[in-house]
Amino acid sequence: MAEEKGVFVRKASGLTRVISVWDALIYAFCNPGILYCMLYITWGPWSVGPGGDMPFAVLTVFLLLPIQALYWLFSVSMPRSGAEYLYVSRIITPAWGLFASWTMTIIGISWTGNCAVWMINYGISQLFWNQGLLTGNKSLLDIGYALSDNSIMQYGGPVETTALNWAILTVALITIFYIMARGAKASMRLSWISTGLATIGVIAFAIAALTAGESVFISRVNALWSDPVLQSTGYFAYTSYAAYHSDVVTLAGYPGGPSLIGTIFAGTAYVNLNTLGSTYTTSAAGEIKSVSKAQGLALLGSMFLFMAYWEAFYGTAYIGCGSDFWWGIGYAEQLGLDYAAFGGMASGMSIVPYLTDNLVLIHLTSIGFIGATYGSCLGMSFGPVRNMFAWSFDGVLPSWWNRVDKRGSPYVSVAAAGVIAWVFGTLYLWTNWLTINLYSITVWFIGWCVVGIAGIVYPWRRKDIFEKSPQLVKRRIAGIPVITVLGSLTLGISAFTVWVTLAPSIIYGIGVNSTGLIGSVSFLIIIPFVIYYAAYFINKRKGVPMELRFKEIPPD
Helix, strand or coil: CCCCCCCCCCCCCCCCCCECHHHHHHHHHHCCCCCCHHHHHHHHHHHCCCCCCHHHHHHHHHHHHHHHHHHHHHHHHCCCCCCHHHHHHHHCCHHHHHHHHHHHHHHHHHHHHHHHHHHHHHHHHHHHHHHHHHHCCHHHHHHHHHHCHHHCHHHCCCHHHHHHHHHHHHHHHHHHHHHHHCCHHHHHHHHHHHHHHHHHHHHHHHHHHHCCCHHHHHHHHHHHHCCHHHHCCCCCCCCCHHHHHHHHHHCCCCCCCCCHHHHHHHHHHHHHHCCCCCCHHHHCHHHECCHHHHHHHHHHHHHHHHHHHHHHHHHHHHHHHCHHHHHHHHHHHHCCCCCHHHCCCCCHHHHHHHCCCCHHHHHHHHHHHHHHHHHHHHHHHHHHHHHHHHHHHCCCCCHHHHCCCCCCCCHHHHHHHHHHHHHHHHHHHHCCCHHHHHHHHHHHHHHHHHHHHHHHHHHHHCHHHHCCCCHHHHCEECCEEHHHHHHHHHHHHHHHHHHHHHHHHHHHCCCCCHHHHHHHHHHHHHHHHHHHHHHHHHHHHCCCCHHHHHHCCCCC
16 A cells, blocks of 8 residues: 555555454453463462462452453544554653553563463473373373473473474464464454363363362372372372372471462452453454444453453362362462472363363363463464554554555564564573563553553543543543543552562562563663654654654544
8 A cells, every 4th residue: 555645654554344343352351361370370379479369369350440441431532553552642642652552562472472382381281291191101291291391491491392392382473473464354263263262171170170179189199199100200209199298388388378468469460460461452443343332342341251261260170179289389389399290380281180080171171271372372462463553653663564465464563573472482482581571560550550641631631532532431420531530540550550569579578580670671661762762753854743643543
């Protein structure tokens, strides 16, 4: 499409509205990763505080409803792609708009690479490990172990197994970004398929857990670990659950049980972390039909789906293994103790063989996790790709960055995101450099603080756009615009979450990695301002009135 002279690089975005109302809901639900709860059940309870009860921690998702509602009203008022970049750049300043968007864009793309590794380490590896566990086949156990997180270089694994994981990662990312390059319709189809597989996975696990119970779980652990064939493989250091629990949990100083503050912290950090990315539907608003209805259903409806699925997993996992098992093993995980007996870290996929000998239920649990993660990896870059497209459309990135093909796919942005995701995944496998990701949730919510401020001042700072918005956006409570109320709640909730992510070091002495914190601040906070002002002065030298673009909404 030829470029036109004027405020924007061309008179139409080139994106087409092909995402239906129900597509938007499924994308918002699938994208953040439906079954990461199967990992967070171990990571969540002790990582940010003194013990968390995960089924109750799920209730903290209610805190996010005002933020979702704010995004809904913003998207209805400015129904174009770009999300927080578009809103903040038009309401506050373009530099702060890029900052708010950069945090969520680069984090989403980086998670695509990192979570593709999780798909291998905790999903594909368990297919082999679990089959080997129940059949006593050492070759399968070897493959499962080679693909697990025990054998990647970040955790001291050898070059050979890290290279194997890297090869699978590379193939996975190529297929993910190929599907994305096929356009929004193809991406939405994958979201539906992934959601279906995730549903099957959580149902399979729940059946195994509910038909077992704690006594069956312990007896199966004892029977499998004491099996002479499995003992001969060298993978199982213990012959009974009691010995393992005593050595790894009790002697580690497990204090026993969760606390209210720990539950709130676990929910605010780990459970709510698992919802981040659901707002990416607003990043793709330029491709969604019936924006008002679709965004309302997607942004709010996805929250209730999250809670339902996660309660189903956390609740049945606590029933199947006993809640004390998960609290104890989560405490030991925080201390960095070895979990080779479970084929790696204890998770929904590694525990299910100790609940049942039904291979169908066991493998469907892992397949569900693989499918959910694959769709999540695509989803976590699909929205950010549209954000980069919006940056380019405003001139922050070169104009060639926003090219689209005949399907309306922003293929240049897709290719760029694919390379970035691959770099992050490669670094995750081969190095421990990505301490930046330790604080990604912190920086994400700093970005949301800015979005909250934009919501507060919108009706007055950009009265011209606000007054032209649909009536839904202009509603008031006691004379105060609803969007201002939601902006205030967003600012408060986001600031509280930032504090929660840093509180463990302040209150409980769980140390902050200073290098990681400084790296996060530098990369996710400073760089977007450098990029914006570099673009501004480059455009100014060319005689391009870049500032005029931020006075109006981009063309559809």
